[in-house]
Amino acid sequence: MKAKMIHCCIHVLDLDASLAFYERALGLTVQRRMGPxxxxxxxxxxxxxxxxxxxxxxxxxxxxxxxVNGGRDTHLAFEVDDIDAARALHEEMGCVCFVNERMGIYFIEDPDGCWLEILPADRAE
Structure with a gap:
């Protein structure tokens, strides 16, 4: 059997606020919508x-x-090509919630409390 990861679900209270957050913070845009x-x-x-x-x-x-969408221990991770520019944007947005300078990573928090890990693309594997 071969499995492919396709999506992760996060429940949100304010859809417009969440869409604006994910687009500004991570460049994620609407790919499709569904509902009754x-x-x-x-x-x-x-x-x-x-x-x-x-x-x-x-x-x-x-x-x-x-x-309850998780926290630091249950989170999504995003790799960014410019960690300094990303961190500056996220600091400006006021969404940085945890920084690990030693590891060179940090976390941001979305409008519903979900933590998102931000890592540099050039990190050592």
Whole structure:
């Protein structure tokens, strides 16, 4: 059997805020949308077009309680080509939540509390 990772789901309270965050912070744009005609929920898949992997942002109408989407130990990781420029942007956005200078990585937090690891593309394997 051969398996291919295609997406990871994150539940969001404010879809517009999440879409704006993922586009500004990581350059992820809407690849496709799906949901019923009654608008009771919507799944929006965002990606960068470089890989097939996407982040599925799931919104449910009427939900007001925050979701538990993970934290530092359960997170998504993103490799960036310019770690200094990325960190400057994320500092400006106020979303940096943890820095590990020794490892050369840091984490940002999305509007729903999901931590996202940011690593340099040229890191030692």
């Amino acid at each position: 005609e009654d608008g009771s929920w919507e799944n929006v898949f965002v990606g960068n077009g470089e890989t097939d992997f996407q982040v599925e942002l799931t919104w449910n109408r009427g939900r007001t309680e925050p979701y």
